[in-house]
Amino acid sequence: xxxxxxxxxxxxxxxxxxxxxxxxxxxxxxxxxxxxxxxxxxxxxxxxxxxxxxxxxxxxxxxxxxxxxxxxxxxxxxxxxxxxxxxxxxxxxxxxxxxxxxxxxxxxxxxxxxxxxxxxxxxxxxxxxxxxxxxxxxxxxxxxxxxxxxxxxxxxxxxxxxxxxxxxxxxxxxxxxxxxxxxxxxxxxxxxxxxxxxxxxxxxxxxxxxxxxxxxxxxxxxxxxxxxxxxxxxxxxxxxxxxxxxxxxxxxxxxxxxxxxxxxxxxxxxxxxxxxxxxxxxxxxxxxxxxxxxxxxxxxxxxxxxxxxxxxxxxxxxxxxxxxxxxxxxxxxxxxx
Numbered sequence: 085x086x087x088x089x090x091x092x093x094x095x096x097x098x099x100x101x102x103x104x105x106x107x108x109x110x111x112x113x114x115x116x117x118x119x120x121x122x123x124x125x126x127x128x129x130x131x132x133x134x135x136x137x138x139x140x141x142x143x144x145x146x147x148x149x150x151x152x153x154x155x156x157x158x159x160x161x162x163x164x165x166x167x168x169x170x171x172x173x174x175x176x177x178x179x180x181x182x183x184x185x186x187x188x189x190x191x192x193x194x195x196x197x198x199x200x201x202x203x204x205x206x207x208x209x210x211x212x213x214x215x216x217x218x219x220x221x222x223x224x225x226x227x228x229x230x231x232x233x234x235x236x237x238x239x240x241x242x243x244x245x246x247x248x249x250x251x252x253x254x255x256x257x258x259x260x261x262x263x264x265x266x267x268x269x270x271x272x273x274x275x276x277x278x279x280x281x282x283x284x285x286x287x288x289x290x291x292x293x294x295x296x297x298x299x300x301x302x303x304x305x306x307x308x309x310x311x312x313x314x315x316x317x318x319x320x321x322x323x324x325x326x327x328x329x330x331x332x333x334x335x336x337x338x339x340x341x342x343x344x345x346x347x348x349x350x351x352x353x354x355x356x357x358x359x360x361x362x363x364x365x366x367x368x369x370x371x372x373x374x375x376x377x378x379x380x381x382x383x384x385x386x387x388x389x390x391x392x393x394x395x396x397x398x399x400x401x402x403x404x405x406x407x408x409x410x411x412x413x414x415x416x417x418x419x420x421x
Contacts, residue, residue: 093193100412183284217279219345
């Protein structure tokens, strides 16, 4: 038997199947949503105080501490807020759902390809993408994609329109962020539509999502913050994202929220918090990977077995592997290992 019959392809890539747009910010009123204005960024110049952790020699010497505190901490920052008479943030984006999970966008090993395609077909036949689709639907309904804008909001409504069909309204707080067992007729209908698209039964699925969050008059709202690689050349300490002078959230951040469905990682019982679908279960703001190769629960360990026809321990591991493929990425196995 040739060597490549037992190995994963060295060139292997999958296109993402959930394709969100950037999310745009508008200001409006909860009781009069017809009047909407695109929110623009505001540049502020502020004089802050020294608040970072100081060296022990400075912190323990009152004279040195006073001298340090007297220094002006001048900053230019971007901000974004509702208008004086607006109390509601509207965030709007679209989500395209694609099928074709059986076909990698690149694969240089025909024997592996046939093995993987059979596994993918078996998964579709057995599970029909229903579990993943339900979780994506719930993350739309619960407005997880609002991120910080969801915190402290008095009310949040999500209006979903699929392929220009009649719109459906969800009360976001009816659907918890970390429990994917909740369901109702509206969730079931959206689940079925997403699942059919992932299976390839629906050729075109475009979901329009509009979220309305009652946050309070003139309150600050939070678009994406830009990553400034060369901070020495910029005069701002915080730069927010905008598209054609409209405050916005990165499509990557929207996508991260939608794929925050992993409750199958080993520490979930302790953490009780869903994490985004990632090959190593990485949560960057915590500086932790919850799926490690050492424990053999990372994507690559599971995928290498699953795609070559070996059974996994349970259905949860199968759902996780397929969710990573829906996420997309480059997963080839180097021949140099």
